[in-house]
Amino acid sequence: MRRETLYAYLLLLPALVLLVAFTHWPAIETLIDSLYATPHGGRPAPFVGFDNYADLRDDPVFWQALRNNAIYAAATIPASIVLALLMALAVNGALPGRSMLRLAYFLPTMLPMIAVANIWLFFYTPDYGLFDRILGWFGGGRHNWLGDASTALPAMIVVAVWKEAGFFMIFYLAALQTMPTDLREAAALEGSSRWNYFRRVTLPLLMPTTLFVLVNAVINAFRVIDHIVVMTRGGPDNATTLLLYYIYETGFRFWDTAMAATLTIVLLAILAITAWLQFGVLGRRIHYR
């Protein structure tokens, strides 16, 4: 073996070993586990083939979790990206007090979700919670935001967008600040409108950032369930059960490890498909300088 190859593998070894041990290998183990039933007591687990997947197909809570996660992703991803872009544009311009604004937008990201979930619980408390009180001034009625199946998931979506938009704003801000000013001057000389400039120049140049932010947003839509754990515990009647929360509940509350493994494989498959879509389809439309 050439010395360079040897050195390369030595340099890679620690990181690769850890990566494989805690990402790739567990993923394979999960796949294998999903083909066995949950072991009870000291007895070994029996092989059941695709029975777990069949049980999953018949489980209405699973389909609800999928539906919920789809709605959740479809709402949080565009909302947080659009808001992040708007915030970045606002903070980038010559707005009065913009460093305060930047702080305000970014603050939610710095707070642990666990910490703020309890505050949001107060906001959503019926009757004397903040939102109900404010709505009460305008003559609104009582809302059981978290106890009503139709408003619980939107309530969680609001919390998620609030938490994430500021984080993505930083990426957009960095990108905006490194955009060449000569383009803007050229557009100004030609008398182009602000909207036109934004649509034709800024937006395409921001595509790499958008792709990066999109990847993060998609991952977060499936990964972050802290607020569910604290605020609704999947209820009411599974209205806020997301896939990872269902995995957590099945694996660590019901101790049904085989079903948890099966659910994990489904989640991994979803993540893999979205990754392929993003890098494969969208990646080709990116304009790189």
Next chain:
Amino acid sequence: MMVMHHSRLGRTLETIGAWMLGILWLLPLLYAVWTAFHPAAYATRFDLFAPLTLTNLVTAWQAAPFSRYLVNTVMLVTLILAAQFVLCTLAAFAFARLSFPGRDLLFAVVLLQLMVLPDVLLVENYRTLVKLHLVDTIPGIALPYLGSAFGIFLLRQTFLTIPQPLDDAARLEGCGLLARLWRVYVPLAKPTYIAYGLVSVSYHWNNFLWPLIITNSVTTRPLTVGLSVFATTDQGIDWSIVTAATLMTSAPLLVAFLLFQRQFVQSFMRAGIR
């Protein structure tokens, strides 16, 4: 100066809109500050002349060993960051500057972790740590995150942009592989390290689910888990105590961000994360 078409009214509306959004975004923090510093009776009454008090903070501090949780969190975050810096630097350098068979394939394998996160593989990773006898230890919390695909990806990108002549000059001076890495590449990648460090610290400071599952005792619990245990009681929620505890646990990161805002954004820019 921009010479473009936009009316004064439009500008004002935009400013107001941005500010309203800002206040909306600050609302939870403002409420936390209000409730933490006023007696329990004013947790839901917003009486402007309500008396201020520090008892909530004192009670919250005494009610759970937050100082221990803080120490645990700092240790955890430092351990993760230090290990990630070392491991990702070595791996990124290999991917960027060395050529060897299977390089592109291995890089693709590494990138898989961007989508397949350790967070999703809770059950299996838990079992691995059981076998390693590392359950309920701080290294146990850290282990799944040490090999960070994101870090390798970022650093590789940065290393690729470092001019080859610098590297050649170091080689001519007789520097070996690691010396070149240490003398040339690492210093020039400082903005990337800062940016990545900030992302990593804030991610792991706020991480909840995995530490919840892995830790059982006070000597290993990070702040997030400590706070969640603290806030769930048989007797119902006490807003004043919970918000006081929230402020205490968020304060270090908040203060750090307040002080280093500008560097944060600038390092993102220079790191070329866009």
Next chain:
Amino acid sequence: MLRRRTLLTTTAGLLSAPAILRAQTVQKLTFYYPVAVGGPLAAIMDGYCKTYQQETGIAVDAVYSGDYSATMMKAVTAIRGGAGPQFAVLLAAEMHSLQDQDILVSLDDIGLDTDARKWLDGFYPAFMANSHADGKTWSVPFQRSTAIFYYNKSTFQESGLDPDNFPTTWAELGGTAAKLVKRDASGKVTRWGIKMAGDLGNAQWTFGALANQVEQKLMNDAGNEVYFNQPKTIEAMAFWRSLADTHHATPEGVSDWAQLSPDFLQGNAAIIQHTTGNLTNLRDKAQFPFGVAGLAGKNSPHTVVGGGNIYFFRNVTPPEQQAALRFVRWISAPERAADWSIRTGYIATSPAAYETPVLQEYIAKFPAANVARTFLPVATGELSMHENQRVYKALTDNIQACLNGTKSPALAMADAQTETDRILRPYKRM
């Protein structure tokens, strides 16, 4: 040279001595418990442990771990992780599930002498109901409660009701709660008559009481059969629903357990169904005169017991198990049980505790503390099944659907029965 060898052997001897000692005596115990954190209670528990250490030299580390479900998750996770506490305070109703996990050791297997058996007989029988299986005892009561009503006496007076005469039948309860509702000028409710918890982990407790109030058992003793779609069970569900849609005394939808206390203290709810373990907390915080009353019933009062028992775990050494048992006997002694009851409001676990002077004095000064105990004869056990958490979820999902108006009581109970039957199928062959 001789001196060095002597030195080496002496050192080796000294170093191995603690190991020998350690093998024979237990120095440290750990247990998890789900009591409220919030100043006093954690400190009190730590105080007990410190006293025990002074008396016996054994350090006991009491780790608070959140609510019952969080504590159970942590305890089981720790044990399956190879480490873990020697014992823990977990829901009395979890016995079947914990047995399925194969992590418990019965007290009989740890070793019970005649003294210990007398100690076991000293507990209230109602609290030992969830502790027996296969002819052995698997847990002992620690912080037990019954569900009771707390009511705001000043609201009773406001609405022209007699604050010392609390309703005892469903009909009376519905009427009283409806009268207690207060609306503002625009018709919006500012105070609800009654609130009961319907969230996961608490809905089954609320419902257990309601079912007992029509004298319907929800489960069998073996923990593998439920009776959700019996006519009387459906009646209980219908009554719960009627509090919202007929009497308009409680809000539509699900009320969260964690909200009930703040709501009560805020004056947002006039009556709440809650645990006796909340008594001292409310007493400290309430800014109005409040009363404690037993739950009502269709014809006469019935309630449900709840709370936590101490379970012992299998994967610890016998000396540790015995040390744990000794500690548990110490902490459940009448004086300490009385002390814990006074500080929290939970029912002291043995009649002997109520004979202690300190508890008798307390009750004389604060009669409300004795109310819960008087309802023990009409209390039934909490829902306790195999796959307990799964059954709780199946039942709660359907209760929530009914309270939200998406399912009728009959349909909700039928679905709960079907789902639970499916969950319990592997356990029917017992």
